[in-house]
Amino acid sequence: MSETIQEPVSPLMGAVAEGALTVRELGPTGMISLRGELSDPAFAGPVTALAGCPMPDTWTVSGTGARALLWMSPDELLMLLPYGEAREAAPRLQAELDGQGLHALVQDVSDMRVRLQLQGPHMREALARLSPADVSPGAFRPGSLRRTRIAQAAAAIRLVSEEEAEVFCFRSVADYAFRLLGGAARNAPDFGYF
Incomplete structure (x- = not known):
């Protein structure tokens, strides 16, 4: 089916x-909620590669237009990306972070x-x-x-x-x-x- x-x-x-x-x-906007150790390069690398912009500083936004990372708290980001990409990108990113043994949460919150x-x-x-x-x-x-x-x-x-x-x-x-x-x-x- x-x-x-x-x-x-x-x-x-x-x-x-x-x-x-x-x-x-x-x-409709693609939005992925990310939780993890933001300063860990093993976390930041895959996240910034997917977002296409660097990690944001505290209380800031990195990126523009359809792709951005928003600093939400010391261990949380909100990634903006085109709506059609979020559904497949979130589980892929979660698997990549899991594969590195990181404690992280990746959730598609677009809807x-x-x-x-x-x-x-x-x-x-x-x-x-x-x-x-x-x-x-x-x-x-x-x-x-x-x-x-x-x-x-x-x-x-x-x-x-x-x-x-x-x-x-x-x-x-x-x-x-x-x-x-x-x-x-x-x-x-x-x-x-x-």
């Missing part, structure tokens, strides 16, 4: 909210998480309304990452540029996070924190 592969279904169907900034669901893009000059103000993280220009620079909350939902925020950020959250709270971010983006006259 052959396995039927279903096309991915985006939780928000590519929703877009326009206001003082644009909030957009980025659609568990959603990626929302915020674009516009008031992106920081919208994030500051919803998150306890310090998103001021001096504390949060392009290439940085914060694990935090968006109101009541766990999230990670990646600062791509001075006018673009990405919010990662669980698929189960995608609509909630999208509506919060869209609401925070609507009131342009009230902005002016930064």
Whole structure:
């Protein structure tokens, strides 16, 4: 019996909210959660080879576009790659790390998480309304990452540029996070924190 592969279904169907900034669901993204000793070259070698970028420093992101490594905690990374690659790449990477006798966990989480893009000059103000993280220009620079909350939902925020950020959250709270971010983006006259 052959396995039927279903096309991915985006939780928000590519929703877009326009206001003082644009909030957009980025659609299916390959995401692999990695746990292990990040400083061990035996772990880092296969991970960076698959990602196509170097290991990130603490609270940063390495890589751009469709391939990146996000530092999530002292023993955790989130790898971004094209959606179609994650399903086969995760077990291959796990087998490679196991073959080296490493204690590591590799899990395809592509269908568990959603990626929302915020674009516009008031992106920081919208994030500051919803998150306890310090998103001021001096504390949060392009290439940085914060694990935090968006109101009541766990999230990670990646600062791509001075006018673009990405919010990662669980698929189960995608609509909630999208509506919060869209609401925070609507009131342009009230902005002016930064």
